[in-house]
Amino acid sequence: xxxxxxxxxxxxxxxxxxxxxxxxxxxxxxxxxxxxxxxxxxxxxxxxxxxxxxxxxxxxxxxxxxxxxxxxxxxxxxxxxxxxxxxxxxxxxxxxxxxxxxxxxxxxxxxxxxxxxxxxxxxxxxxxxxxxxxxxxxxxxxxxxxxxxxxxxxxxxxxxxxxxxxxxxxxxxxxxxxxxxxxxxxxxxxxxxxxxxxxxxxxxxxxxxxxxxxxxxxxxxxxxxxxxxxxxxxxxxxxxxxxxxxxxxxxxxxxxxxxxxxxxxxxxxxxxxxxxxxxxxxxxxxxxxxxxxxxxxxxxxxxxxxxxxxxxxxxxxxxxxxxxxxxxxxxxxxxxxxxxxxxxxxxxxxxxxxxxxxxxxxxxxxxxxxxxxxxxxxxxxxxxxxxxxxx
Ligand SMILES: C[S@@+](CC[C@H](N)C(=O)[O-])C[C@H]1O[C@@H](n2cnc3c(N)ncnc32)[C@H](O)[C@@H]1O
Numbered sequence: 001x002x003x004x005x006x007x008x009x010x011x012x013x014x015x016x017x018x019x020x021x022x023x024x025x026x027x028x029x030x031x032x033x034x035x036x037x038x039x040x041x042x043x044x045x046x047x048x049x050x051x052x053x054x055x056x057x058x059x060x061x062x063x064x065x066x067x068x069x070x071x072x073x074x075x076x077x078x079x080x081x082x083x084x085x086x087x088x089x090x091x092x093x094x095x096x097x098x099x100x101x102x103x104x105x106x107x108x109x110x111x112x113x114x115x116x117x118x119x120x121x122x123x124x125x126x127x128x129x130x131x132x133x134x135x136x137x138x139x140x141x142x143x144x145x146x147x148x149x150x151x152x153x154x155x156x157x158x159x160x161x162x163x164x165x166x167x168x169x170x171x172x173x174x175x176x177x178x179x180x181x182x183x184x185x186x187x188x189x190x191x192x193x194x195x196x197x198x199x200x201x202x203x204x205x206x207x208x209x210x211x212x213x214x215x216x217x218x219x220x221x222x223x224x225x226x227x228x229x230x231x232x233x234x235x236x237x238x239x240x241x242x243x244x245x246x247x248x249x250x251x252x253x254x255x256x257x258x259x260x261x262x263x264x265x266x267x268x269x270x271x272x273x274x275x276x277x278x279x280x281x282x283x284x285x286x287x288x289x290x291x292x293x294x295x296x297x298x299x300x301x302x303x304x305x306x307x308x309x310x311x312x313x314x315x316x317x318x319x320x321x322x323x324x325x326x327x328x329x330x331x332x333x334x335x336x337x338x339x340x341x342x343x344x345x346x347x348x349x350x351x352x353x354x355x356x357x358x359x360x361x362x363x364x365x366x367x368x369x370x371x372x373x374x375x376x377x378x379x380x381x382x383x384x385x386x387x388x389x390x391x
Contacts, residue, residue, distance in 0.1 A: 008050040008245055014152075014167065015044045015056070015063040020376035020385070021196035025062040028199070032059055054251055057170055057240065058233040058258040061195035061226065064174050067150050067167035068240075070094075075153060075164035077111040078121050085125040085151075088166045093244050097130050100141035104169070107153035109162035122151050122166070146242050148172050172239030178232050180221065180292035187215070189320060189356075191232075193378060194218040197385055198226060200374060201316050201354050207270055208315030212305035212340070214274030217285030217298070219318050224294035227269050231258035265296055271311040274300045306339045314350040317390075323358035323381070334365045341366035344390050353388040360384075 013034075017025040022039035030037045032055050034046035044063075048056070056066050071088035075081050095101060105119040112118045127137040148169035155163050176192040189197070198219060203209055205227030211219050225232065234255065240246060276282040282302050289295040310317075321340065324330040344353055345368070357363040358381045363370075372387035 008247075011048050011050065011053045012069040013046050013048065013053065013056075014040075014067040014069070014165075015046060015060070016065040016067065017042060017044055017063050018190070018193045018196060018377060020374060021062055021193070021200075024196050024199045025060075028060055028062050029056065032056055050245075050247060051250055051254055053170065054240070054254040055258070057175070057238050058254055059231045059261075060175070061222065061232050062192050062199065064176055064192060065150075066170050066175070068170055070166045070168060072163055072165045075109045075112070075162045077109070081109070081112060081118065081121050081151075081153075081164055082125040084164055085122050085166060086129050091126065091129060092133065095126060095130070095138055095147055097134050097136040097138050099146040099242075100139050100144075101126070101147040101149060102140055102142050102145040103149045103151060105151040105153070109153040109164065112153055112162075118151055118153060122149065144172070145239075148239050168240075168243070170238060170240040172237075175233070177236075178292070179235050181216070181218070181288050182291065187320075187322070189218045189378065191218060191222060193376070195222040195226065195232075197318065197354070197356065197376070198223045200385055201318060201352075201387075203316050205269065208273070208311045208313055209270065209318065210273040210275075210308070210310055210315060211318050211320075212275045212308040212343075213319045213321050214276045214285055214300065215281055215320065217274055217276075217288055217300065219320065220272050220274045220285075220298055220300075221289050221292050221294055223318075224269070224272055224289070224297040225292060227272075228263050228265070228267065228294060228297060229261035230293060231261060234258055265293065269297050270315070272298050273311060274298060275303045275305055275308050276300070277302065277304050305336075306343055308343060308347070310348050310351065313348065314352075317344065317348060317351055317353040318355075319353075320356040321362075324362060330359065330362060333362055337362045337365035338367070341368050344368075344388075348390050351390050353390055355386045355388070356383050357386055358383045 019042045026037050026039045026044045029046050033052045034048045036047040038045045073084035103119040103122045105115040130137045150167045150169050152165045176190040178191050279302055285300050289298050324333040368388045370386040374385040376383045376385050
């Protein structure tokens with residue numbers, strides 16, 4: 001039966017993060033007290049104690065998920081996976097038959113090339129073990145399981161063979177869902193990606209910030225939450241609250257510490273201005289800002305970015321203009337980019353512009369030279385977060 005018990009004082013974890021934000025997320029995890037932090041591809045490895053792991057769920061803005069490692073073992077095929085999973089934890093404690101679970105899998109190992117099949121193998125190992133022990137098994141619940149397990153298979157080509165890492169997912173659902181966004185404009189950014197893009201600009205909450213094509217306002221809402229010290233995880237439940245080693249007192253302590261970071265809503269902030277041409281989408285931005293508790297910090301206006309008048313600067317402009325993914329759209333969008341370039345050069349001298357581009361030909365129409373080009377994946381689209389100093 002089970003041989004290991006995850007050690008709450010030495011959690012080895014993996015933060016799953018948007019591609020391109022690995023370094024920024026590593027910095028965030030370090031600032032929140034993690035150690036042995038190292039960026040990987042689409043992920044950051046870290047160590048923390050249980051309090052630190054709770055803190056990440058409440059305060060980290062960039063990760064999608066925070067996985068807590070249960071066990072790591074060599075995996076040369078499906079039998080290794082089956083046996084390794086059965087030995088990975090004290091399942092009598094972590095998964096008695098009355099609890100529900102789900103398994104997600106990523107990566108490959110010999111004979112395990114399909115993540116759906118690998119996940120099934122983990123599930124079978126666990127329910128077989130339960131039947132042997134208790135003559136009863138847990139149900140799988142894909143939507144709201146008591147225990148969300150994550151299997152990662154990796155290193156298939158390496159000399160030592162593949163490794164299986166079995167982890168618990170502390171959030172259950174993706175952390176980008178802060179809960180403030182019922183309404184979605186056209187192609188909204190995920191909240192954690194928006195927070196990461198703001199982090200990359202280095203905006204410190206002291207200078208003006210503006211998004212002249214703000215859509216449903218995600219960049220500005222995340223920026224305002226950051227500046228007002230609003231912890232992203234305070235308003236939602238987490239899977240870790242149902243774990244057998246959940247420590248309610250420690251959780252409460254971390255919740256109180258996270259809540260105490262918030263500045264009073266009327267705290268003075270620099271202007272944070274958004275412009276959106278579509279009245280319906282602007283209404284969504286207003287709705288989302290209100291739900292996030294930052295409406296008073298934002299100045300959201302309906303208008304055309306070509307008419308944008310910046311507040312007294314210098315400051316930072318951020319934007320995510322339409323890319324024109326569909327055929328025929330690009331030609332129609334070129335004038336918008338050309339006009340945007342003209343507008344910032346005419347009116348935003350001394351500011352810096354950060355623009356998320358999914359189409360290099362369109363950004364050419366800005367007729368500006370980027371001083372930084374940070375590769376970012378936005379929902380699978382290969383983008384660049386481009387930085388321009390406006391002279
Ligand atoms: C890709 S979306 C921005 C999404 C936004 N970052 C979010 O998270 O919701 C681009 C937005 O630019 C707006 N837009 C397009 N042309 C515009 C213009 N000339 N002036 C102002 N907004 C414009 C569109 O209506 C759309 O909402």
